[in-house]
Amino acid sequence: MSAGASGRTLAQVRPSARQLAWQEMEFYGFIHFGMNTMTDREWGEGHDDPALFDPADLDADQWVRALKSAGMTGVILTCKHHDGFCLWPSDATDYSVASSPWRGGRGDIVAEVADAARRHGLKFGVYLSPWDRTEASYGSGTGYDDFYIAQLTELLTRYGPVFSVWLDGANGEGPNGKRQVYDWERYYAVVRELQPDAVINVCGPDVRWCGNEAGDTRPDEWSVVPRSLQDAERTASRSQQADDGTFARLVRSDERDLGSRAALAGHESDLVWYPAEVNTSIRPGWFHHTAEDTEVRPVDELFTIYRRAVGGNSCFLLNVPPARDGRLHDADVAALTALGQRIEDFRSRRIEATAAVTSGTPGDVATAWPGRARTPWRPEAADARPALTLEFTGTRTVEAVVLGEDITQGQRIEHVVVRGRHNGEWTTLAEANAVGHQRILVFPPTEADTIVFEVTQARDTPVLARAAAIGAAS
Known part of the structure; x- marks a missing residue:
């Protein structure tokens, strides 16, 4: 078995300490919750009345306990989705929980989830959509970047250690009809300064999107790939462009081989360690919709996705959306508990040798x-x-x-x-x-x-x- 000079060159590309720590996590959860939950939407248009946001029985501990029962090691919260409504009292905007009746305007969901995660031994991560359909400065260039950096700084300095900053590629028009060109490098620099141990996922340099939201995995997943795959604009152009359920189950047939020796031929001098994350939702949608309460994925399907992802050189990110009252539905909780039991059963069958x-x-x-x-x-x-x-x-x-x-x-x-x-x-x-x-x-x-x-x-x-x-x- 002769590796050859090119093989040894490929083998010299190594992960960072933050990438190693992330890879060992294997399985963690996504929580999509916000104004969309109240309005029964996937993509809110912004400007919804904050008075609509009032989850009567929000229980972050219930969320985290359910994720932990499935064997998850962390949780990432959608602190702000594309509609712009913030789940924490942001100093940069009034469009947040501080303007809602929930907890008398004194609540902070980011704090409650971060604290619950620590209580139950899970790591905490944040999702902050670069697209904001409410903020007037969106599309202005540096002015909006300043706004986004201010919110990113709040999330990275107020809530303790963060294991992941999950950057979505969605990029639509703002209320002024302008489209923003995101200053990704500036965003990355803030994360590196404030949370140096955090990986930056998807539109970021540390963890690569697997290319679909259906939970599909490649036959062979390589962590050493051409540096060009880190181009955030490339990822953004392939992300969801419309508010519909089609994209969540779309699997492309292209780019099935990103890192074999043949695929890397000619790129040997410009390679990076850029491992994959497999993400999907436990339901058809990413936010909770009552009409989907009977469409929670069965445990056999969830376990198959889990096994293929964590058994395919990837980590698995599973979304579980709380309902309008602020609690996970019983069907989601039952599926997570059953999934955790399946994973434990699989592990327990290791044969002594x-x-x-x-x-x-x-x-x-x-x-x-x-x-x-x-x-x-x-x-x-x-x-x-x-x-x-x-x-x-x-x-x-x-x-x-x-x-x-x-x-x-x-x-x-x-x-x-x-x-x-x-x-x-x-x-x-x-x-x-x-x-x-x-x-x-x-x-x-x-x-x-x-x-x-x-x-x-x-x-x-x-x-x-x-x-x-x-x-x-x-």
Whole structure:
């Protein structure tokens, strides 16, 4: 297995500390809540009377408990959507909860969600739409940028540590009929100064949008991609352009390969670590609509999306919208609880095994999942076909395997074959190209007493941080 000079160049692209911390989170929640919730809209037009905003029973702890029950590690709140209504008392505008009857005009939903997240051990993130359909300075250039920076600064200085600043690409006209050219670099600089540990998602340099809002994942997701994919305007041009439900289920067939060696040919001198986030909503819409209370995604579908996302070198962001009264609907809560149970059941079926390797030492790779090894396995550079074997105490029925690289050393594996042995005969169970942080491969339940992972192609000597076999459900 010869990596070649180009392969070693690709393997030298590494994640930042903030990207590593984000990748380990794997699964976190989106909360879309605001004036749209009160008006039964997806995209509010702005200028709705603040008197309409009065959730009678808002309970941020209920939101966070429900997300945590699903196994989530963080929550991102839509602090301001495109309509411009702010869920905190912003000094930059009167169009906020401070002008509403909720909590007598003295409430702060951002504070309540941030505090609830801390109480329940979840990280907190913010969504601040660059598009504002109420603010008169939108479309004025620097004047609106000043306004946006003022609001961004409030969110990043008043509510404690923030793990994510989620920047939407929506860019429509303001009340004056003008379109704003966002000063993305200025926005990024403020985040770096005020919350240096936060990743900037989607229209940002740290975390890449997977390209759809349907929860779909690519067959192979690569974290090392051309720098041109960080162009925020490019992402914005591909984001939702109209207030309808079609976009939320749209999956494009283009750009299925962003980072194979063939796709990167000619870009070797201008590459970045830019991992993917898979996002979708638990319902057809992003905001709560009573008419969709019977359309909450079933747990089987949610678990499949989860498994493909966190098992496809991505993180999974699942939106769960509270209702007009300020509470999550029972159907959403039940689905989240069931999803958490499915995830725990899947993890609990890891088969105990003894590890052996073709060269080097296996470290604690075979016992690290969920998690990553303190001592990863690195075969010798001269090992032409490095392989890791998991041997069981007897014959077991296996239906999935988990494999993960130590991405502090880059993304190196380009092809891996998984085989199982039963009665002395070997059968190919699965194979994949990209691995990255974590790859979960599922196959029909198969009896085996041994599983072997053989790396047949890599960009440099592979370094593995996790390997596991998952038994079939009883």
